[in-house]
Amino acid sequence: MTSLPRSTEKKLGLVIDLDTCVGCHACVVNCKEWNTSNYGAPLSDMDAYGAAPEGSFLNRVHAYEVTPDTGGCAQTVHFPKSCLHCEDAPCVTVCPTGASYKRVEDGIVLVNEQDCMGCGLCAWACPYGARELDALAGIMKKCTLCVDRIYNDNLPKEDQIPACVRTCPAGARHFGDFADPDSTVSRLVAEREGIDLMPEMSTRPVNKYLPPREKDRLSASGALSAQSEDPKGFLAWLDKALEAL
Amino acid sequence: MAANRAGMAEARPSPKVSDEVRQTTCYMCACRCGINVHLQDGKVKYIEGNRDHPVNRGVLCAKGSAGIMQVTAPSRLRKPLKRVGPRGSGEFREISWDEAMSTAVGWLTELHETAPHKLAFFTGRDQSQSFTSLWAQHFGTPNYAAHGGFCSVNMAAGGIYTMGGAFWEFGQPDWEHTKLFMLFGVAEDHDSNPIKMGLGRIKARGAKVIGVNPVRSGYNAVADEWVGITPGTDGLFILSLVHELMKAGKIDLEYLAQFTNAPVLVDKETGLFLRDEDDRPLVVDRRSGALTAFDRKGVRPSLSATHDGHRTVMALMAEKYLDPQYAPEAVAERCGISADRIRAIAAELARVAFDEAIVLDRAWTDFRGDTHDRMIGRPVSMHAMRGISAHSNGFQTCRALHILQILLGTVETPGGFRFKPPYPKPVEAHPTPHGHGRPGRPLEGPHLGFPRGPEDLQINEDGSPKRIDKAFSWEHPMSVHGMMHMVISNAHAQDPYPIDTLFMYMANMSWNSSMNTSGVIEMLTARNDDGGYRIPRIIYSDAYSSEMVAYADLILPDTTYLERHDCISLLDRPICEADGAADAIRWPVIEPDRDVRGFQSVLIELGARVGLPGFLNADGSHKWKDYADYIVNHERKPGIGPLAGFRGADGDKVGRGEVNPDQLDKYIENGGFFLHHLPDEAAYFKPWNMAYQDWAVDLGLFDTPQPYLFQLYSEPMRKFQRAAEGHGDRQPPEHLRDRIRTAFQPLPDWQQPLEDAAVDHDEYPLHALTQRPMHMYHSWGSQNAWLRQITNVNKLFLPGKLWQEKGFEDGDWAYVTSVHGKIKVPVARMDGQNENTVWTWNAIGKRRGAWALGEDAPEADQGFLLNYLINELLPPGGDGLRWSNSDPITGQAAWFDLRVRVDKAPPGGPSEPAHAAILSPVGQGPSNVAYGEEF
């Protein structure tokens, strides 16, 4: 099980659009809401109403500031992060019990909770912080790519997508098959030069990020030329302009 | 599915999602999205957005997604409470509803019969204002309002007085067509999901967004252009854009001539419009040169004409706005935006509006009877909210912004800004305010309205205010939403008179919604010499153990949003879309597991038992059993009730129609809402479009068509200004004369914010702001086990420059001092903000002991409120008087005028002031939660 498939039939995953994400955390909470009642053990919250509340989340949104090398003002970027369903997933190969696996049919990386012993090694192996050991269940939790939604015949066709994608108000999250060059996700990545996170970790992530578009370009782009300088001139211009209408 | 819950997922796992889906309306915030509530074994398993719903089309925000943690929150009140300890202690005794109701009925009946004005009834975040105001009207007290006065009345009033409709959630950019979206001073707004969805659509097609905001977060983070303006100076910036556009002749002359009062002639003596005998404003026809009423068929109003020395509004505008005081270089420094950038933005606005104009091949007919064969759109859209309005110069800034939109011809044209029904609606179609309370009798009309001039002020013969909040008095003549932020302060000062009972609903007035939190806490607990409380009785309805609960004498515990009926009505703040009218309901999709009651139902019973005429049948029996009964059976006018959908005996009538006893079932069948599209030819140019006007009349929004002109020049403003100049028999008191003269400019200009003008800038060099976190709704997010994990500490963000100058490091704390107070807070660095501005997330700080949180909760220990630094009164001016810290026109609370100083503090918390804990009437929440175990 913990050996990685040489290749997968599909490569299902997410595209996250950093140019569009407003950092609203809808995907974070809806993910929690769906998953705590579905796949595997609940996502617990320790000390939920106390001094140090801390629970399991499969998706978290960071916020960064980027100071452009070219000068100019710092830019804020909201940055959602969940499992990237890597093709060379180190989290899978390290797992001693076989609980972690990558599916041949669609490339989803999952944890079989019945086998997991909660050693945490897979979380160590993941460069992206995509795995969290649930404190109450003692079991490794991670994004399932909503495997219990995307094939779920009890859901209408249009809802057979991950909870976070369905809920994202800004439409900054896209789900699809990267193995299909014509899928929306593949096309977005091609058009917007989608990138891999930490390529130097050689994990070959399936999920891709669309970088923010270039910003703050309206500074020296020119001014309007004056038609008139004072009220009198303006009224004269007005008469002429109205005449022309 | 048990196997799936624990085991290896089958290749195509297809677990059962739930037993049943019930569709209702979210109320984790006031956006009111449609939700599908999945129930399993009677418990809520999952909440998702309703794809068919006009507001959210399936998406759901973080708050909405955390509904489960709200309806199971340990902070929910369980039973009516009677205070037994001193106010503020949190010591209560649980009582029965019988006892609670008879107590309230006893207090209220006496007041109703003897002195109704001694009841002040104010509501906060609720969405049943058309009902609560009806109740208050029947009670006979002049002292009713919702929270709009401290929220964003400037935006509402500025919009309605200028263009008969406003931003808020009352209008929307034409997301489908717009090519440039300019956003002023918005962190989140009421249209939480729609704005995000709209931004997403814009982004998907690579259209541009300009964000004008001192802080680059959220929407401003994704803006293509971020303009880090200095707080309080938007008016200058906007008028500078106006200056540039007018100078360059980049304004939509056709539009201005036909649809605005730009061509209307202003009497050179009075500054009022020249009017004909039917009171219609006069213009000069371009073709005939004749003086004529503006709305005659075929009239081509001239923008530049003069008549007997009377000039057009356009001419007055040229005179005012071409003045070099509005030139980019003249305003650049104060705005913190370079003159080049201002010019570039003006050029970009003009380019998109005129060079990228949109043409829709849709014919339409205007109110003059002239038919246009196409719709020309200026695809520049704008939106603004509290960053503009929550300043003491906010009303005029809002007006300025609308004038900018109108000059570009972008309001109600394709690609621009669009109204949602019941807007557009001119001032004339709104009521005027009423405030003459008489024992045992109802008020003559609604409390809130739009004054047309001094004659509509709610003042006594001697000029003293009729209302406890002094709304519609000379201090704030156009306070069209009331001034809830002044109620406690005035009631405590017994100015203009003492009251007996303060009755509040859904407003955390002792905490995050009060300016001057510690002051308000003192006022609520202050006693007279005889030991009685200065504000003798306080009744409060909340659903949760909020900070305010501790300060009330009688608590009427409400249900949560999944447990009650609610009505999101066209009579109130509906959920319409630019393309149609819509309203919605909430209904009990789960039953309360506590002894609580929906507040509106309680109010209905109170109304009947107190004997309010409107709440009783002729035979003395109760008119309505509960709120659901009211929603279905109440009629405002014959055939028009709270809900517009499924009217008539067969449920097939829209807007107007007899009562349908099955109406609520129909709504439930339809997903909890009703949507009525308007015809294509009515989609734009609504204020002047007869197809729209007729549609609105059919629907019952108006009884006759109400076309009107946009009011670039505001005559009501001029009337107040004229009074201040000494005209008319209603005269302002001397000490307010000057202020009214300068504030009520009929063409907007920019005034320095009041606190800016009052305090020493060397001592308080920084502006201090708050922003709403997208995942929290005011104070209620923190009781939510999921949401509070995202943010349970708020830091004060300091700009990089200040950070370095003062030698701050990660984890540091600071003292923040205003002219009014001093607090100690944790700090963090942010470079993407105006260099003279600091900010923090709103309402994260919590009172120790509230919300069923542990007393050592980080919200109490490291969270803080900026409210401690803000006062409802300004420091004494030259005349020794302390004016309200509000816009002199509308009474809008000036939250964002705040100026502060920041100094390094000794490391470590707690944040200060550190209050002692209040006793929790509901105990404390459990330690660990693992929701969903049973599914």
Added chain:
Amino acid sequence: MHPAPSVILFTTLSGLGFGLLAFLGLGLPDVTGGIAFVFFAIAYALAVGGLLASTFHLGNKVNAIKAFRQWRSSWLSREGLLAVLTLLVMAPYAMGRVFWSENWALLGWLGALLALATVFTTSMIYAQLKAVPRWNTRWTPVLFLAHALAGGALLSGQITASAVLLAVLGAVQVIVWQQGDGRFAASGATLESATGLGRIGSVRQLEPPHSGQNYLLREMAFAVGRKHSAKLRAISLGAGVLLPLVCLLVLPFSHVLALIAVLSHLLGVLAGRWLFFAEAKHVVALYYGR
């Protein structure tokens, strides 16, 4: 990385245990009967104790037994298997020595090999992790083996071997620290690469995703101060290598001194192991601005 006591104890004790077993398997010292019993008992106690300690941090111990299944890909699984195999192979060998004074040398050699292989697999659990650049080097197995061998030599009373191996260990440890300090930078992982925002400019955390702690932060974003780390390095080297060397080479032999040498070594190893974890920075810390 979080220096969890269970993991530190596990790697330290089991390392020593398997190191000792390796020497015993080689017949060093060539003991039988009661003395052999004592040696083997110590070795088994350390190895088994270490293994037991390693299960303390398991979230779901009932599944621990399943850890032997994935030896094809998982170093942790391999370690488990080899550890058990080593103990199984060494058991008859030990019994031979203790009860029958027999030296089944072949079995011993095999056991010794397995013991070292076990230590190697332990080290590979860490060395394989690209996400922890400081560990992700060939020096990690070298270090673990050096530890095991030096400790084994010391415990088995091999004075010369101890001296040599301790010296080697000291050298290896210094090299590991030296090159380890540059590993993170050499990995190329930065907040810029982690976010892909480097093409715009330099990146700084503005706000963490949640106000409080989480599993990742507790487990992987441990940071140790430079001064503290220097002090511990000194202790580790002083107590783990230098003092034992002094005890063995400079001072005249005595059992007390030997005991001191062993205990000092243990202390040094524990300090070193603590640092091994504490100084290792996981790349996920980047996402949290650490």
